[in-house]
Amino acid sequence: MTTTSTTTISAEEARFEKRFDLRVWSKLLRYAMGHKWKLAGLAFFGFTTALSDIGFPWVTGALIDEVAQKGGDADIWSYAWTYFGLVCSLSISILAFIMLAGSVRTSVAHDIRRDGFENLQRLSFAYFDKHPVGWLMSRMTSDCERLSNIMAWGTLDLVWGSTLLIGISVVMLTMNWSLALIVLSVMPVLAVVSAFFQTRILGSARAVRKNNSRITAAYNEGIMGMRTTKVFGREAENLQDFQKLTDEMFQASVRNQVQSALFFPIVLSLGSMATGLALAAGGMDVLAGGLSIGVLITFIQYTRRFFDPIEDMSHWFAELQMAQASAERIFGLIETVPEIRDSEEVIARHALDSGRTNGSDISNDERIVVLPADRTAVREIRFDAVDFAYSEGPPVLKQFDLHVVQGESIALVGATGGGKSTIVNLLCRFYEPTAGRILMDGQDYRTLPLHWLQSQLGIVLQTPHLFSGTIADNIRYGNLDATQEDIEAAARLVGAHGFIHEFKGGYQTEVGEGGNQLSTGQKQLLSFARAIIGDPQILVMDEATSSIDTETEARIQQGVEKVLQGRTSFVIAHRLSTIRRADRILVIDGGRIVEQGDHKSLLALGGRYFELYSQQRLRETVGP
16 A cells, blocks of 8 residues: 555544544434335334243243242133244244345445445546545445444344343333342442443444445455556565555454453443342242242342343444444545536536526436537647646645647647646546636536536556456446447447457357457457447547557558547657647646647657657667
C-alpha cells in the first residue's frame, strides 16, 4: 500500500472514535424498514418464543404443587397437553424466525451493497487515487456481512430477550415480590459492568476492522503486483511488511477477545450469584412454611432463564460494538459526496428545461438530462488559464490555454510527466481545474450535465480493460442499444473482425477475467471498437497504440482515419509516426505548450519536436 493511501486511510479511520452512536443505527434501521413486514414477523415470533419460554417453569411449578396437594388425584394430563402446546409453539416460532432472520439478513445486505456500489460509481477519480481497491472491497464484504447479521439476529435477540426479561420480572414479582427483588438486586452491578466494558470493546473492535481493511488492501495489491514483485525479488520484503499488518491485527483481535472473554464470565457469575441468593432465601421460606416447593422450583428456573437472555444480549452487545465499527465505515462510503458532480443549479435548470418546476421533484435516474439537439455536438472547446495539481502535489498545469474547433485532430507529445494525460483527464472531467475554466461552446463545462458530457466521449487507454463476458458484450458496453450488426460494423472498422472470426465461438467467445484469454493487441482492438460504437463526438486516445505491434497499429490507423472524420480528437502518442496526419501537434512540457503546428511545420522549425522525432527515428533505425 502506498504511503499516500495509508495516510489517507489512517486519517479517515481517526474519525471513528465516538462512543455508541444512535445516529449510525438509525441509518441502518432505515434499511431494515424497507422490509418492515419481514421485520415485524421476526419481532412477533421472537415475542412468541419468549412467551413460550416463560410458560415452561410456570407449568412445572404448578404441576409440582398440585401433585404435592392432591397426590394421585392431580390432573396430570391437562399439564401434559399444556406442555405439549408450549413445545409446538416454541418449535413453530423458532422455525419461523430462523427463516425470517435469514431473509432479513440477505435483504439488508443486498440493499447496502447496492447503494454502496451505486455511490462507488459516482465517486471521482481522486477518491480512488486515495483508497486502495482491497480497502474498499472489505467494506462491501466483511463489514456488510457483519452489519446485516447483527441487524437480523440482533433484532430477534432484542425482542426475545426484552420480552423474556420483562415477562419473567412481572411473573416473579407477582408470585413473591421479596424473592423477586433479591434476584433483581444484581441488575445495578450488571449495568455498571456493561458500561465499563462498552467503550473498551468498541475501541478494540474499531481497531480490528481498521486492520482488516488494511490487510485486505495489502493482499489485493500483492496479488495485482505479483509479477513486479517476482521481477524485483521483493518477496521477503513484502512478506515482512505484510507481517507487520497481521501482527497489528493479531494484537487488536486478542485484545478484543480478552475483553469479551472477561465480560461474559462476569455476567455468568452474577447470574449464578442471583440463583444462589434465590435458592438460599427461598429454601428458608420453604422450611418456614411461607413458600411452596413448587414456587421455589419455579423461581430457580426463572432465575436461570432470566440470565439466559442477559448472557445472549451481552454477546449481542459485544457484537454490536464491532458492528458499529463496520457501520461507520460502510455509511462513510455510501454517504461520501463525489467531488465532481452536477450542482443543484445544473439539476434545477435542466429540470426546468424538461418541464419540471422543481429540481427536487425528479429522481436520480431522471436527473440524467439529454441536452437539446442544437447542442449535442460540441463545436468548440477552450482551456482558459487552467491550473491543476493532483491532491497536495506540485502544479501539473499552469495557466494552460488551448482552443480546439469541431473536427480538429489534436496530438499531444512530450516527456513523461509533462501534463499530457492530465489535459485529457480534465477534458473528460475525470478531474476539474483547480483554477481557470474549460469552456464548451462558450459555457463552463461545470454548468453542463456530467452524464451528457461523458456520453459525448469515446476513450481508448494505453492499458485496455475488458470485462468478463463475451467479445460482443464488451463491444456493446460502449452502446447498450447496439445490434449485432452494429457490433460487427465497429469491429470491421477497427480491423478486429478478422481475428474474432477465427475463434470457434466468434463474437460469443468468452474473453476471461480482464480479457486474459486474448492478446494485448486483440484487447486493444476491442477497446477501439467499444469506443467508437457509441458514435462519440470527441475521441480520446491516451497512448492507445503503444502496447501493440506495428502491424496491428497500421490496421487501427486505417480505421481511425475514417472514424475521426467530422469528430474532435485528442491523441497522446508515444510513437510520433502515428500522429503525422494530425491537424495540430502540441509539444507539452512543464504543463505548458512549448510548440504547436502540423508535422511538417514543426520539423521545419527544428525545435523540441524535431529533436523528439529525430531521436525516435534513430532508435527505430539502430535498435535498442
